[in-house]
Amino acid sequence: MDNVKPEVNNEFGAIRIADEVVATVAGLAAADVEGVASMSGGWSTDLVEKLGKRNFGKGIKVEVIDDETKIDIYIVVEFGYQIPEVAETVQKEVKMAVETMTGLAVTAVNVHIVGVSMKKSGNADEADAELIVE
Secondary structure, three states: OOOOOOEEEEOOEEEEOOHHHHHHHHHHHHHOOOOEEEEOOOHHHHHHHHOOOOOOOOOEEEEEEOOEEEEEEEEEEEOOOOHHHHHHHHHHHHHHHHHHHHOOEEEEEEEEEEEEEEOOOOOOOOOOEEEEOO
């Protein structure tokens, strides 16, 4: 099945929005939600990020068909936050951001909680601990 990318034609030519752009918009919106510790893109994406390259579309899968999109987001939630509330806020913020910036109709935002991030007690210089289920 050949996915046709959304295209807006005007007097100057055509405008096409790449899936990676939609993923980046969704990732930035989700990362701003209180209670989201991080996005989880799997071990390969995490390794690339540790080497210094930031990926704002990390942990996001986008499916765009015509002028509609379905988004799957994989996040780690901070300990102490209510998971259903964080997930619902992520859904609302991502839907609003993607529809506003791209003009695409968001048909679904599926939030997958893959872990919980906990601060280690004691020294403030210690790194966060994450419990991730994969």
